Amino acid sequence: xxxxxxxxxxxxxxxxxxxxxxxxxxxxxxxxxxxxxxxxxxxxxxxxxxxxxxxxxxxxxxxxxxxxxxxxxxxxxxxxxxxxxxxxxxxxxxxxxxxxxxxxxxxxxxxxxxxxxxxxxxxxxxxxxxxxxxxxxxxxxxxxxxxxxxxxxxxxxxxxxxxxxxxxxxxxxxxxxxxxxxxxxxxxxxxxxxxxxxxxxxxxxxxxxxxxxxxxxxxxxxxxxxxxxxxxxxxxxxxxxxxxxxxxxxxxxxxxxxxxxxxxxxxxxxxxxxxxxxxxxxxxxxxxxxxxxxxxxxxxxxxxxxxxxxxxxxxxxxxxxxxxxxxxxxxxxxxxxxxxxxxxxxxxxxxxxxxxxxxxxxxxxxxxxxxxxx
Numbered sequence: 001x002x003x004x005x006x007x008x009x010x011x012x013x014x015x016x017x018x019x020x021x022x023x024x025x026x027x028x029x030x031x032x033x034x035x036x037x038x039x040x041x042x043x044x045x046x047x048x049x050x051x052x053x054x055x056x057x058x059x060x061x062x063x064x065x066x067x068x069x070x071x072x073x074x075x076x077x078x079x080x081x082x083x084x085x086x087x088x089x090x091x092x093x094x095x096x097x098x099x100x101x102x103x104x105x106x107x108x109x110x111x112x113x114x115x116x117x118x119x120x121x122x123x124x125x126x127x128x129x130x131x132x133x134x135x136x137x138x139x140x141x142x143x144x145x146x147x148x149x150x151x152x153x154x155x156x157x158x159x160x161x162x163x164x165x166x167x168x169x170x171x172x173x174x175x176x177x178x179x180x181x182x183x184x185x186x187x188x189x190x191x192x193x194x195x196x197x198x199x200x201x202x203x204x205x206x207x208x209x210x211x212x213x214x215x216x217x218x219x220x221x222x223x224x225x226x227x228x229x230x231x232x233x234x235x236x237x238x239x240x241x242x243x244x245x246x247x248x249x250x251x252x253x254x255x256x257x258x259x260x261x262x263x264x265x266x267x268x269x270x271x272x273x274x275x276x277x278x279x280x281x282x283x284x285x286x287x288x289x290x291x292x293x294x295x296x297x298x299x300x301x302x303x304x305x306x307x308x309x310x311x312x313x314x315x316x317x318x319x320x321x322x323x324x325x326x327x328x329x330x331x332x333x334x335x336x337x338x339x340x341x342x343x344x345x346x347x348x349x350x351x352x353x354x355x356x357x358x359x360x361x362x363x364x365x366x367x368x369x370x371x372x373x374x
Contacts (some may be wrong), residue, residue: 001125033293034154034222034367035073041218041290041369042077042150048216050087052079055148057095057212059138059288061155066115066125070152071129079125092129097142099136101330108133118246137161139204143212151209151219155365157202158224160268164197167266174263181241181267198270202280210286210372218314219287219370225271227294227364240324241267243355247347255344265335267328274366281370291369296362317353321345 046054056074071094082089096107111131119126129282136142138153139161167190174192176182209219245262252259274292281287325345333341 009309020267033295034220034365035070037291037293037367038070038152039073039077040222041220042074043081045150045218046078048083049149049214050085050090053093054090054150055093055095056150056152057097057134057143057148059142059151059153060159061096061098061102061107061324062156063106064100070154071114072118072370074150074152075118075122075125075127075129078127079122089127092127094129094131095134095143095148096131097134097136097138099137102135104133104135107173116355126220129130139201139208141208141211145211146214148212149214151213151217152221154222155224156270157205158269159166160197160270161201161204162197163266163268164193165272166193168264172260172264172359174201176266177263178259179229180262181245181269182263182344183242183245193269195272195276198272198276199280199283202272203284206281206284206286213372215372215374217372219372221370222365222367223272223277225277225364225366226273227296229273229362234365240352243351244324244328244348245306247343247344247351250347251340251343256340261336265332268331271364274368277366277368285373287370287372289368290371292366294364294366296364313353313357314349316356317349317351320352321349324348 058070074092078089078092081087096104098104108131134142138156167176175193178185179186179190182191182194213219248257248262251257252262274294278289280294281289322345325341329341329345332344336344
């Protein structure tokens with residue numbers, strides 16, 4: 001069975017214990033530099049164009065707090081620019097995009113709460129904004145030509161439009177048996193196929209954004225990626241999928257699931273290096289990169305980094321497994337069935353706890369700012 005990513009990929013909806021909204025900790029983490037980069041690029045953009053109506057789009061908004069975590073900085077950038085230029089501030093059109101399976105209802109139910117929070121924070125600097133949900137893949141066209149001033153996307157562009165072609169042959173032979181992503185035991189062809197799919201997808205992403213973004217428009221993308229050539233580096237965030245594979249293979253050994261089910265499942269994601277992002281951007285040719293910065297928070301980055309040594313590894317393993325469940329459960333259940341999910345994530349929590357009791361796991365996150373070429 002071929003996994004149709006745009007039909008099954010979504011974060012766990014609602015606000016329950018396993019939901020993305022409940023477990024997403026992005027606004028609790030150390031997210032200062034991406035916020036500063038967003039603000040600075042909006043300030044520069046608005047100072048140049050100063051449109052009466054400012055159009056911005058969040059691509060991959062999901063249903064948790066990250067739907068609005070950077071919006072306050074967009075408002076700050078516009079206000080600062082207006083103050084410098086003695087201009088009246090604009091009204092803001094905010095497009096919230098994600099796949100059609102996304103829980104937009106939870107996003108919009110929380111809208112009044114976020115508006116009231118912004119009003120208290122900004123006071124007289126609060127700017128009216130008008131949000132609209134835009135379901136669809138960001139690997140396709142989403143908006144009319146030359147209408148969007150600023151695009152941002154937060155930890156979404158690791159997802160691919162499809163599982164890389166060729167990982168499972170037409171007769172069911174798997175190239176990456178026992179793994180659900182790139183690992184130390186993957187043959188060299190596997191990372192190559194993943195990169196080729198990423199290159200196709202990101203090229204299309206840039207091509208479509210170039211059509212939609214107006215002249216001089218900007219884009220700020222924050223990735224979960226990697227800092228080293230080796231995809232299976234044990235301290236990097238790609239390694240967590242090796243721990244996932246380990247949990248699934250334990251279930252194979254116990255007779256809970258079949259080995260073939262693990263062998264034929266491959267995650268539709270790719271965690272690029274900053275160099276790969278720059279390479280594809282240069283090859284596509286529509287944008288210049290104006291700024292790029294990297295961060296490496298620990299896996300349990302909802303906690304203060306300096307407190308890691310005091311962490312209870314068991315509790316932290318449960319926390320991280322819950323975050324991963326909120327992100328990946330819908331996708332995994334489409335292939336393995338919902339019945340094994342509790343068992344899978346319970347095993348994963350134990351495996352993560354064991355791993356971080358020996359060494360710290362790190363996310364690699366980097367933010368890249370783009371300007372559309374004239």
